Amino acid sequence: MSALHFFKPDLLWLLPLALLPLVSYGVKQFNFPGLEDWPKDFISDSLKWGVRALAVLALTALIVASAAPFTEGGTVTRVGDGAEIVIVLDRSGSMSEPLQNYDQSVDAKPMSKIEASRKVLLKFMEQRPADTFGVVAFNAAPVSVAPLSSDREIAKAAMLSAEANSSGFTALNRALAMGLDYFQNRPFTASRLILLVSDGDAVIEKEDREILKKSFKQTRAKLIWVYVHAGAEKNILSSVIAGDNEYITGAELQQIEMNQNVAMNKLFEELEIPYQAFEVNSEQGLQRAVTEIAQMTNKPTRYEYRLPRQDYAVYLYLLAMFLLGALFWLKQIEIKSWKA
Amino acid sequence: MxxxxxxxxxxxxxxxxxxxxxxxxxxxxxxxxxxxxxxxxxxxxxxxxxxxxxxxxxxxxxxxxxxxxxxALKVIVLVDTSASMGYIGKVNRLHVAQQVASQLALSAYRSGDAFGLYAAGETINKECMLPPKANRGAWLWVNHHFPKIQPHGNSMDGLFDTVSYLPQKRCLVFLISDFRWPDGKLKSLLKKLNHHDVIPVMLQDPAEIDEQPQRGIAMLRDTETGNQKFVWMRPALQIQMAEMRAQHIKTVETASRLYGNKPFVVRGAFSSALLTEYFMRRSA
Structure with a gap:
């Protein structure tokens, strides 16, 4: 148990006021011709002091409560098998394009890429209860939407609020830098992951590459690219995962896009950082990603959990209320005039 | 009057x-x-x-x-003016004493008797002293002097001093008090007065006996000693209190019977008819 602190210790100077009830009884007084033959009554005699004690206690409780006493909650070290994951979510214009739909039925609504990735990420978060999540969204500039914390609700709300918005330029490098910033000044207690959710429509300058490479090394973070692709695009994994989804060459434009995405994939590989890419546009893809990440993050997370400070004012106010209630009741049964 | x-x-x-x-x-x-x-x-x-x-x-x-x-008789009234006589409950105790004294003064004059009055608290009150004479205006004198009395002091020892002012021959003495006296004081006063015909007139107030609040809390201050007492009135206490009051009257009765007379108890307001009835019972 840590020491007791006061939020407003100055108010404790009012404590001598609590002795005020000792000056008077606060009960109506009547003259009586002779008390020498008044029957001995233990209850009355003890009430004489009891009433004043009640009043003193009530005042003390009120004053101490208003000084807001609390104890620091302290921190506990918790061990989880999760990882620290920063989701870097692309919300550039291209993410609002409809996803290639595996469901070929007529009434299936087309789903935008960002919507799909959001859905997938939420599912992912649900399946990883021990992980710590932070969210960075970016298009032309990265926005730190949710800090890296074990509070799920913030991350979830951040995810849900992310909407695709075209702004002509995708600041991938800065977003990654911001995501890496999250890991700065934190003890390395868990596996660190940057989960880039993007359709890959971005380039990284040569100088930036060097900086990123350095930061990745410094923070010892791994990069996972969750690739969201529309049907028309080239599966970037064709170069990573052999065989299963060979792309058949189409239009010239698609070739360029393919080149770009494949280039991005290559680029990440060139960063000389632990890197993996997943194509996530189906349930199976998600499952695979989850198991892969689980394998990557088998290092147990030891994290400091800061307990909220314990506030005692509430109990004191409750006590004061109770005591004041008792005093009020005593005042109610006070004899107003000495007659039957 | x-x-x-x-x-x-x-x-x-x-x-x-x-x-x-x-x-x-x-x-x-x-x-x-x-x-x-x-x-x-x-x-x-x-x-x-x-x-x-x-x-x-x-x-x-x-x-x-x-x-x-x-x-003719000599009717003497001795009034206790200790602090407890200033009690104002349902009635003003000193005012009741005044009524008794002035009615006695009037009655004494009408039957041709002499009337005298002495008041004493801790000490004898020399401002309020009427030697026994056949006095037509005695009742007016009483009404004039009584309101000036300030009841004070927490004993009745002055009453012992009044005894020497009384006539040597047998008189009819009315001793007006609430008899909230320490044990034995009444007995020794009656002993000093025992060649007189002493009738203790005991003043009581319903507010201190049976018309007390049934329940509730209050602070009581003893008018004589100034002691304060916190009381929580409740039926259980009322029963005890009734016993105490009965005990008090009994004590006064025992002491005064020893010297010949029953006390005449005035509960609340004074009624002269009741005092006449008291004498009729006594003579019967």
């Missing part, structure tokens, strides 16, 4: 004064009780000629009847 009927007190002893009054006295004079038959020479009043006795006398002396004088 004169609205109440007069108090017809009656004593069972014979006052010895020469002042004509309403009680059968000890000395010879005009009265209604035959004392003796004496020669005319001894009581030269031919109106009281006893024809039968004179005609029966062979020596032919003339005899006259001699009567006991109907003499």
């Amino acid at each position: 004169a609205q109440q009927p007069l108090i017809h007190y009656h004593v069972r002893w014979r006052p010895s004064g020469h002042q004509p009054g309403a009680s059968q006295g000890l000395v010879a004079g005009t009265g209604d009780q035959l004392r003796s038959v004496v020669p005319l020479r001894d009581n030269p009043d031919p109106r009281r000629l006893d024809l039968r006795a004179s005609s029966r006398d062979p020596y032919e002396n003339i005899w006259v009847r001699d009567f006991n004088l109907n003499s």
Whole structure:
């Protein structure tokens, strides 16, 4: 148990006021011709002091409560098998394009890429209860939407609020830098992951590459690219995962896009950082990603959990209320005039 | 004041004064009780000629009847003015004492008796002192002087000093007090007054006896000692209190019976008819 602190210790100077009830009884007084033959009554005699004690206690409780006493909650070290994951979510214009739909039925609504990735990420978060999540969204500039914390609700709300918005330029490098910033000044207690959710429509300058490479090394973070692709695009994994989804060459434009995405994939590989890419546009893809990440993050997370400070004012106010209630009741049964 | 009927007190002893009054006295004079038959020479009043006795006398002396004088009493009122007498409950206690005293003064004058009054608290109150005289305006004097009395002091020791101011011959003494006295004080005062006919008039207030609040809390301050007491009135306490009050009256009764009389208890307001009734019971 840590020491007791006061939020407003100055108010404790009012404590001598609590002795005020000792000056008077606060009960109506009547003259009586002779008390020498008044029957001995233990209850009355003890009430004489009891009433004043009640009043003193009530005042003390009120004053101490208003000084807001609390104890620091302290921190506990918790061990989880999760990882620290920063989701870097692309919300550039291209993410609002409809996803290639595996469901070929007529009434299936087309789903935008960002919507799909959001859905997938939420599912992912649900399946990883021990992980710590932070969210960075970016298009032309990265926005730190949710800090890296074990509070799920913030991350979830951040995810849900992310909407695709075209702004002509995708600041991938800065977003990654911001995501890496999250890991700065934190003890390395868990596996660190940057989960880039993007359709890959971005380039990284040569100088930036060097900086990123350095930061990745410094923070010892791994990069996972969750690739969201529309049907028309080239599966970037064709170069990573052999065989299963060979792309058949189409239009010239698609070739360029393919080149770009494949280039991005290559680029990440060139960063000389632990890197993996997943194509996530189906349930199976998600499952695979989850198991892969689980394998990557088998290092147990030891994290400091800061307990909220314990506030005692509430109990004191409750006590004061109770005591004041008792005093009020005593005042109610006070004899107003000495007659039957 | 004169609205109440007069108090017809009656004593069972014979006052010895020469002042004509309403009680059968000890000395010879005009009265209604035959004392003796004496020669005319001894009581030269031919109106009281006893024809039968004179005609029966062979020596032919003339005899006259001699009567006991109907003499006046001396009515003395002793008032306790200690602090507890200033209690104002349902009635003003000192005001009740004033009513008793002034009604007695009026009644005493009407029956030709002398009336005197002494008040004492811790010490004797010399401002409020009336020597026993047949005094027509005594009741007005009482009404004039009583409101000036400030009840104070927490003992009644001054009453012992009043005894020496009282006439040496037997008087009818009314001792007006609430008798909230320490044990034995009443007995020793009555002992000092025991050649007088002392009637303790005990003043009580319903607010201190049976008309107390049923329940609730309050602070009580003793008017004499100034002690404060926190009380929580409740039925259980009321029963105890009723016993205590009965005990108090019993104590006063025991002490005064030892010296001849029952106390006359005034509960709340004073009624002179009740005091007359008290005397009627006493004579019966």
